Amino acid sequence: MKYTKLERNWVMYDVGNSALVLLNTSVVPIYFDAINTGASSAELVTAWANAQTIASLVVALLMPILGSLADFTGNKIKFFLGFFLTGLVLCLAQAIPMGAMPFLIIYVLCTIGLNSSMTFYDAMLPDVTTDERMDSVSSSGYAWGYIGSCVPFMVCIALIMLGPSVLGLDMMVATRLSFVITGAWWLIFTLPLLRTYKQRFGKELAPGETPASEIAKTFRGLAATLKRIASDRALLIYMVAFFFYIDGVHTVISMSTTYGTSLGIDSTQLILALLVTQFVAFPSAIAYGKLAGTFGTLRMIMIAVFAYVCIVLFAAFFLRTATEFWILAIAVGMFQGGIQALSRSFFGKLIPKERANEYYGFFDIFGRYASVMGTLLVSVVTSLTGNPSLGVLSIGILLVVGFVLLVKLSSMRGVS
Known part of the structure; x- marks a missing residue:
């Protein structure tokens, strides 16, 4: 498909931020393990799961409120820029030598x-196409994000392994430099957007209204948005x-390297396998x-969810060696981008365009709270049993519930 200039620039942001996502799911857990000396495998999984839970919870609490404010014309880019710059500065800050907790x-x-x-x-999507x-x-955003993120990632891995x-x-110094390389890549591919x-699409301030009154109205508007969502059964x-x-998807992505490390799989094998996932x-x-x-967006989402159920079962019962981790990485790569991209676009078709940011704020809170639930579930089950495999297995329940609800949705007339 031939893209417009704005569509192409929107896709490029996925190329930029995916580099940090890939670094966070591969190198960062291994680096954290290296500086967190003396921790057991169960403690490592628990600490990392708790960190993911806290980050997801904060985003989940912020986004409905800020998303509603961002729906006013001209605000969306301001909020986007503020959080992007915050993430960029802190990405670079991780290159500073420090202890495990800081x-x-x-x-x-x-x-x-x-x-x-x-x-x-995500909420820009109705504006750009x-x-x-x-x-x-x-789908192209996720696809080019996967392949584009491999460029700085391979540079970072070469630096870490050959440096x-x-x-x-020193390997630790080389690892810290990877944060600088990734941050620069993220910045370069954000500037065009x-x-x-x-x-x-956006709402306009009524005559006589002030930002303060809009904040108060935003809280009232959140309840109205919830009511509109509840009244739309589909x-x-x-x-x-x-x-x-999406809980299963996010948790598998965020915990895969930590889980592999807890099983004693070589870090080089873990990183190379995750690189194959991107390709x-x-x-x-x-x-x-x-x-x-051809087959309908909803049907393809259902296929991906079923595949993730199989992936979680495989990880819990069969994943023990590097070869099996490679099999898992390939399977995740086959469905990861599809389920994320189609979930985003399917939602965009169901909502009113002029309230996209407000609705996507709730879309994100559902996704972030799911991430909170998934990583928290892994943390609690692993802590109670001392067995990370049982923590992974517990995620399958959530995937099955999601699949059953999608089957119910597919039976409704006019939803595809």
């Missing part, structure tokens, strides 16, 4: 900035289903966008 705090704050910026970025092109543009022998760099984005069922199934995810996300046009 690093974890900065990581959490950086993740809040990153994920919050992505909420406003049409309903007919939404599936393809959304000590070729450049005489900042230069060209214009908010097409939208309500989808959001509850999304709440459950597999690129054509898979593109294919999902095209298949949605």
Whole structure:
């Protein structure tokens, strides 16, 4: 598909932020393990799950309120820029040598900035394209994000692995430099969107209203939005289903490296396997966008959720070696981009465009609270049993609930 300039620049932000997402799911947990000396495998999984839970919870609490304010014309780009710059500065700050706990705090704050910026970025989708092109543009964002993120990632991995022998760099120093490289990449691929984005759909301030009165009205508006969502049966069922199934997706992504480390799998194998995930995810996300046009967006989401149920069962019962982690990484890559892209675009088709940010704020809170529930569930089950595999297995329940609700939604007339 030939993109417009604005569509292309919107996709480029996915290329930029995905580099940090990839670094966070691969190198950062291993680096945290290296500076968190003396911790057991169960303690490592618990600490990382708690960090993910806190970051997700903060974003979930902020986004409905800020999302509603951002729906006023001209505000969306301001909120996006503020959180992007926050995440960028804290990404660079992680390169400073520090202990495990200060690093974890900065990581959490950086993740809040990153994920919050992505909420406003998602809400730009109705502004940059049409309903007919939404599936393809959304899928392309994830697809190019996966493949584009590999460029700085490979540079960082080469620096970490070859730096000590070729450049005489200490491995920890090389790892810290990866934050600088990733931050620079994120900035470069964000600038085109900042230069060209214009908010097409938005609310206007009424005569005589002030920002303070708008904040008060925002709180009242949140209740009205909830009421509108509750009155739309198809939208309500989808959001509850999304709440459950996206939990499994986010938790598998955020915990995979930490889980692999707890099983004693070599860090090099973990990183290379996750790199393969990115390459597999690129054509898979593109294919999902095209298949949605043939078989229906909802049906393709259901296929991906069922696949994730199988992935979680495999991880809990069979994942023990590096070879099995490679199998898991490839399977995740086949469905990861598709389910995220189509979930975003399917939601965009169900909501009123002039209230996109407000609705996407609730969309994000459902996704973030799901992330809170998933990582918290892994943390609690792992702590109680001392067995990370049982923590992973517990996620399957949430995926099954989401799948059942999607089946119910698919039976409704006119929803595809």
